[in-house]
Amino acid sequence: MPKNEKNSKKKLSEKMSELEKMVDWFYSDEFSLDDAEEKYRKAMELSAEIENDLDNLENKIEVINRDFSDGASI
Numbered sequence: 001m002p003k004n005e006k007n008s009k010k011k012l013s014e015k016m017s018e019l020e021k022m023v024d025w026f027y028s029d030e031f032s033l034d035d036a037e038e039k040y041r042k043a044m045e046l047s048a049e050i051e052n053d054l055d056n057l058e059n060k061i062e063v064i065n066r067d068f069s070d071g072a073s074i
Helices: 003-008 012-027 033-072
Strands: none
Touching: 012 033
């Protein structure tokens, strides 16, 4: 299974926690320039997935609000 597919099955909160750990690594004593480029790339990919998930969630909320507003006026 490709890594992106594996991440897409994770919950948004899990992805955000994973990204937070990645960012913390850059400020930790474990930081190394040798690993930084790869870790940064992975963090950016995960960030894009999170942004996509949040956009999808926002769209779902807008639909629910619209449906609720339409139903409330009947």
